[in-house]
Every structure is written in C-alpha cells, then in structure tokens.
Amino acid sequence: MKPTTSSLGAEWAAVDGECEGALAPSDPLLDSCVHAGNSATPERTVLVLGDSHSQMWMTAVGAIAKSNDWNAVSLHRPNCRFVAEGEAEDPECNAFNAAALQYALALAPDAVVTVGSKTEWSSPEETVPAGFAEGMRPLLEQGIAVVAVRDSPRFQFDMAECTAENALDSAACALPRDQLLAAESPLAALTETEPRIGVLDMTDQLCIGSTCPGVIGNVRVYIDRDHLSRTYVLTTVPVFEERFRALTGW
Numbered sequence: 001m002k003p004t005t006s007s008l009g010a011e012w013a014a015v016d017g018e019c020e021g022a023l024a025p026s027d028p029l030l031d032s033c034v035h036a037g038n039s040a041t042p043e044r045t046v047l048v049l050g051d052s053h054s055q056m057w058m059t060a061v062g063a064i065a066k067s068n069d070w071n072a073v074s075l076h077r078p079n080c081r082f083v084a085e086g087e088a089e090d091p092e093c094n095a096f097n098a099a100a101l102q103y104a105l106a107l108a109p110d111a112v113v114t115v116g117s118k119t120e121w122s123s124p125e126e127t128v129p130a131g132f133a134e135g136m137r138p139l140l141e142q143g144i145a146v147v148a149v150r151d152s153p154r155f156q157f158d159m160a161e162c163t164a165e166n167a168l169d170s171a172a173c174a175l176p177r178d179q180l181l182a183a184e185s186p187l188a189a190l191t192e193t194e195p196r197i198g199v200l201d202m203t204d205q206l207c208i209g210s211t212c213p214g215v216i217g218n219v220r221v222y223i224d225r226d227h228l229s230r231t232y233v234l235t236t237v238p239v240f241e242e243r244f245r246a247l248t249g250w
Helices: 005-010 058-068 091-107 132-141 159-165 187-193 230-235 237-248
Strands: 034-037 045-050 071-076 111-115 118-120 123-127 145-149 197-200
Touching: 005 159, 034 058, 045 058, 045 091, 058 071, 058 230, 058 237, 071 091, 091 132, 111 132, 132 145, 132 187, 132 197, 145 237, 187 197, 197 237, 230 237
Parallel strands: 045 071, 045 111, 111 145, 145 197
Antiparallel strands: 034 071, 118 123
C-alpha cells in the first residue's frame, strides 16, 4: 500500500520551490507562495488560492503545468477560504485574502483554481462559504478564468490511521457517500447566479459508486482526516486535466 504510514508527513502538495524573482510577493503575509513548472516563460499561468483543501490540488495543477510548459503558483493559508471580506472570516484571514487578491490581480494569471464548496465532518452538510462568489468577481472582471473545485470528504476519524489498522480489510474504513457529501453539489446553484465560474467535481475519483474509501487501487487516499495524499492526487491528474481543459477551453 502506498504511501507508507511512515512517509505521510511528506505527502503534502508537490512543488518546485518558493516563489522567486517576479513571482515573489512583496507582502510578508504571502510567504506561503510556491510554484511548479516554467516560471520564466510559461505559455499559461494558473494560480491556486485558498486553504489547505485548495493547496492539496496543487499537486495536480503543478503536474499539468510541468507537462504543458505552464507555471502553477500557489498561495494558501490554513483554514482560510478565499472569499470576499466579511464577518464570516477572522481578521488574519481577511488580511491574507486582501493581499492575495492584490497579488492575483497584479500577476494576472490565465486561471485561478480554488475549492468552492465546504464539507463538514462525516456529514452531508456541504455549503458554499459566504462571500465566495463576491470574492471571485474582481478576478472574473479582469478576464481571469475561475475554476471552483468541489470539496473533498471530511471524516471524524483519522482515515490514514484506520487504513493502517485495517490493512487487510481497508473497506472497514469506508463510509457511504451520502453521509459525507450533499446529494448535489451546492456549486451547481452558484453557477446559476455566476455562470462565469466553472465547477470541477472530482468526487467520482474520491468515491467509488456510493462509497468513499480510504484506499483506492492500493493507494491511500488520505493522510489524515481530510487531506488527500500527494501520491493519490497524482493518480487523478489525467481526469483533472481533461475536466480543467473542458472548463477553460484550453
């Protein structure tokens, strides 16, 4: 089974290094900036914004960038969704998002990728955070494509530990999909009011039919209760790229 439990600490998003030169943010709040791909003369630039659930998809975006002579840049802050400033976010998150927006507008990427919905722990209560569409509009108005990824399941138990303890019966850790995700993505309703936002749903790559397991194809899907392993995200790259290109027309 890959990755091994001893290597889970190295299973965060794959990147080439910190943002340097023209990519380096001037605001110290954005010290999380990393990139993957051609940072000098890219054919396209994709910016990944948001919390750790957005950042974990940097593995897929970065892999696509490397194979297509693009550059992928990531800015993230834990527990801080990229939304418009509002009472729902703490002051530090608001400050980070304001700085990230200014960076994004100056960078003028071809597309921004961010997780658009928010799942709850072992619950089908999935929502679009307040201020999400409003936060995207400055980007859309500048002609930047916005791709909102549907959130991944969250478990009340540590899925990595469960699959280690049940190595001979990983199905013991699986939960029904309808206990983890809404029957229909709430992002569908969002596109009715803001059709310029594209929705990328990878649920069928994380859940098999009506079940969401911790292991698929002998690969651990999660490194903890809710973060995807880099090794597993890499297996989804062909599907992610196909759907991403369909949304952007690239």
